[in-house]
Every structure is written in structure tokens, then in C-alpha cells.
Amino acid sequence: MIHDMNHFTVLTDDLDRTLAFYGRLGLAPGPRPPFDFPGAWLYAGDDRAILHVIAARELPSPAIGVLDHMAFSARGLKGVKAWLDAEGMPYDLRHLPGSGVWQLFCHDPNGAKVELDFAASESP
Numbered sequence: 001m002i003h004d005m006n007h008f009t010v011l012t013d014d015l016d017r018t019l020a021f022y023g024r025l026g027l028a029p030g031p032r033p034p035f036d037f038p039g040a041w042l043y044a045g046d047d048r049a050i051l052h053v054i055a056a057r058e059l060p061s062p063a064i065g066v067l068d069h070m071a072f073s074a075r076g077l078k079g080v081k082a083w084l085d086a087e088g089m090p091y092d093l094r095h096l097p098g099s100g101v102w103q104l105f106c107h108d109p110n111g112a113k114v115e116l117d118f119a120a121s122e123s124p
Contacts, residue, residue: 007041007050008070010112015040015055017109024083025074025116027051044072059110069105069113077102077122093124 012018019029019040027042030049038056041049051070074080084091084106091106100120108114 005050007048007052009052009054010070010108010110011057011059012053012055012110013059014109015053018053018055021108022051022053025072025080025114069115071115071117074104074116074118075122077104077118077124080104080116081124 010018015038019042022042027044027050029040030043032039032041032049037054039052039054042051042053044050050072081091081093081104089106091104094103094105095101096103102118102120102122102124104116104118106114106116
């Protein structure tokens, strides 16, 4: 039976830009099996890769798939907003009714929709 999320995988035609994007959000490359294609496994501080990035594969056109979005718990809402603003990257910030959680939606360099969830106590 399913009991936890293992990982998400995104395809990219620009591995460096994708790693820089997720690196700014706090994910770090770590151990990855010796596959015969380029890519990276990204970690959020523990021993489990939560995001797999695969490069050098043809991207669908348009660059979307059946995955609607990936959601991460995050900290530092002000800093993330400042970075996205400085980069000119569009985002949608919502205050979740009931819980007060802040949800920030943006897209990675490959068009994958990313949700970052911040505690209600953080201020934008």
C-alpha cells in the first residue's frame, strides 16, 4: 500500500538552468546511479532524492505532460519572492482559505508547475 511520496521526475533540455532553479529553492544534487544518460538526483537534506531530472531526451511539444504540478513544503517566502521578482519569473501567490498556508505557484525552466507551501506565519 502507498504510504509516502518517493520522487518526481522532470525532463529538461537545459540541465544547468534546471539545477540552478532548484538549487535556489534549496535542493542539492546528490548520489545518482551511473545511468547512460545525463541528469541529476536532487535532495532536500536527507538521504532520499525527491526530484529526478533527466536531460538529453526530446521534450514533448508543448512541454507539458500528465503531471499537473509538484508541491514542496518550503521556508523563506520573502526571499523566494524577491528572487523570482529579480529574475522576472511570474508566479501566483495564494493564501489558502482555512489554514492560512501560503501557496506560491511558478514554473521551472522546463515548464513544470511548482507549488511551494509556506507556513501561515510567514509574511509575503
